[in-house]
Amino acid sequence: MALFYVQGLPIGWMAIMLAVLASMGGFIFGRRSWYSLQSVPCPASPQYDTGQISDIVLMPDFLLRFADCGDPTDSSTCHFTDVREGLIVALLSIGTLVGALIGAPTADLLGRRYAMTTWCGVFMIGVLIQITTFHSWVQFAIGRLVSGLGVGALSAAVPMYQAETAPPQIRGTLTATYQLFITFGILIAYCISIGARGISGSGSWRTVVGIGFVWPVILGVGILFMPESPRWLTARGRYDEARRSIALARGIPDSEADNHAVVHREVGEMRAAIDLESKEKAGWMECFNPRRKQLYRTLLCMTLQMFQQLTGANYFFYYGATIFQSVGINDSFVIQIILGAVNFVCTFGGMYIMEKFGRRWPLIIGGVWQSAWLFVFAAAGTAKDPTENKGIGELMIVSACLFIFGYAMTWAPGIWILIGETFPTRTRARQAALATASNWLWNFLLAFFTPFIVKAIQYRYGFVFAACNLTGAVIVYFFLYESSDLSLEEVDDMYCDPACRPWTSRAWAPEGFPSRREFAESKTAGDRAQSPAGKKAHGEMDVQHDEHVMRANGAAASPPAYV
Structure with a gap:
């Protein structure tokens, strides 16, 4: 039975459940993104020394086991070399980049559900490698590489599965739950670290890493009880199963699936499109074929994923501690939770906006809004030092929060929605993988180069991101098609x-x-x-x-x- 109706068409509870459950992949993404992000030294400023690194890397037991120590019994004498810390951080990003690319053929071969279960298993193997190490930082880094493979593959597969199974009338909202769970994962990771920092011995860092077992188990097992993508089934001639999958998402009784008009029409559209696509190759090179705007769409989504990173959202998480210190907030946990909570709560608004107003104009307006507040942030920080001027610090905090307010409601969920709905069925997995790999590549590049850039130009770095936001808005206007309300x-x-x-x-x-x-x-x-x-x-x-x-x-x- 239908749970409710949208535009006169039925929506079943299964459509909601599959979107929420699949979004657990975003939760895993969120925790790993936080771990990767916060492990990178933050931009140095005259007042902020060498910056903040991951809470795990600062835990005394972790330092004694994996860092170079002057006194093996005193963690205050321990430190990581740049090479060692860089490898621990970078291997996860490299893993996610590779995982996004190899996840595409897996999703096509095994189906969307079994592929997600497989990569959840890979992620858990990576966690196991990390928590079973005793004194080998190399083993810990390799564990992060393996976990990264799982995260990268899931980040490509989950939005694709959500878009392929969601009814068109609420596809934007359901696909945006992926971004919602990313922000939720980041927020929960902050809270877990607060609780774990009081645990003595290796339990402190093993708890933070080991609790990562929970989320892939929920996703890997739970997704097997969800319907397979009807488009993947149709492409393999399994039409009866495709009809049942659509009926479940629509809340239509299984006994009526063969004759129901809505199911009849949607399967017909899928078959017509797939029959046409079957005349073409579906390899990686087809993603760069100018015919039927394949190259156009591949480059467009890779570019949009790049500009999602270049919006500067991570910049505030890197640099937030400095300006929060200027108004008396010195605990990094508090800073992280404030920014994480704003990001999470505002994403609910993004789910509504992307469904109500489409994709193009929210991204255009969001780009302009974000650029404006980045300009204010950079101009204020350039005019006066926020650590010595409380008024400037408060203005910069407001600017940061208003930037995140706009980002969480436009560019954060919007780009992931587009990755699932822009490509044709036959090459969707590969094109989504290329676009997602672009996101991970620029995530890594920004994390690696940001400390050096900010050391040279300090808060003026915000002007660079302001320009990138305006450029992103222009690209959306001239190149992105409005895909809302369409199958x-x-x-x-x-x-x-x-x-x-x-x-x-x-x-x-x-x-x-x-x-x-x-x-x-x-x-x-x-x-x-x-x-x-x-x-x-x-x-x-x-x-x-x-x-x-x-x-x-x-x-x-x-x-x-x-x-």
């Missing part, structure tokens, strides 16, 4: 329509429909026509809709044969 197959048709331009894409609808609104309303007729009196009328509408689908895919204008 994934219709998004593919829109990108391939030579008459459609990004700035006019909001009004795009398949041939024969004057507007996207009327096109969406034509779909709702299928649910309204379930009574015997409406069967005939619905049948005529559905045939008309199928003809438009087939024409858009270059096929004969006749309804597809359903198995």
Whole structure:
């Protein structure tokens, strides 16, 4: 039974459950991102010495075991060499980059669910390697590399699975839960560290690392009880299973799946698109084929993932401690929780905005908003030292929070939504992997180079990010198509329509429909026509809709044969 209706079409509880459960991959991403981020030395400033590193790396027992110590019994005499600390940090980022790329063929070969379960297992092996080490920092670093493989693969697979299984009417909201759980994972990691820092001995750092077992177990086991992606099933000719998968997401009884108009139409759209795609190759090189704007879409999403990092969001987590110190907040845990809480809470607003207002304009407005507050932040910090001027410090804190407010509601969830819904089914896994790898690459580059850049130009670094935000907004305006309220197959048709331009894409609808609104309303007729009196009328509408689908895919204008 349907849980509720959107635009006259049913939405089942399973659609909500699969999105929330799959988003546990974002929770894992969030914890690992926090661990990677906070392990990197923060930008140095005249008043802030060498900066803040991970709470784990500062734990006394961890230092005594893995650092170079003048006195083996006194952690205050211990320190990490730049090479050792750099390898411990960098290997996770390298692992995520590789994992994102090799996760694509795994998702295509095993299916989205089994691939996620497999990579959850890889992540847990990495955790096990880390917590079983006693005095070998190399083993700990290798464990982070293995965990990174799992995180990278999940970061590509989860948004793709969510987009492929979610009903189009709420796809933005459900896919945005991935970003919500990333922020939740970051916040929980902060809280766990507060509790663990009071544990004596190796229990302090082993607890923080070892608790990472919980989340992949929930995802790896729970996802097996969720429906498989109907598009992956359709691509393999498993039409009955695809219909049941759609019916579960829609809250339609299994006994009605074969005859229900909504299921009938959606499977028809998938088959028409996949039949067309089957004439083309699906290898890595196809991702860079100019035909059907494959190259265009690959480069666009890789660029948007790059600019998500270049927004400067991580910059505030790096540099936040300095300005918070200026107003008397010296505990790094408190600083992390304040910024993490703002990020998490505001993401709820992002879920609403990306569904209500589409993708393009929130990203454009968000880019301008973020640029403005970065400019204020950088100008204030350049004019006066915030550690010596409380008023400037307070202004910079407000600027940082308002930046995160805008980022969490636009660029943070929006880019992950686009990764799941921009590509055609046949090459979606590979293109999503390339885009996600771009995110991880720039995450690593920023983490590595930020300390050197800020040492040279200090708060003026904010001006660089302000310019990047404006550039990102311009790229969205001129190159990104509006994909809200369309099925994934219709998004593919829109990108391939030579008459459609990004700035006019909001009004795009398949041939024969004057507007996207009327096109969406034509779909709702299928649910309204379930009574015997409406069967005939619905049948005529559905045939008309199928003809438009087939024409858009270059096929004969006749309804597809359903198995």
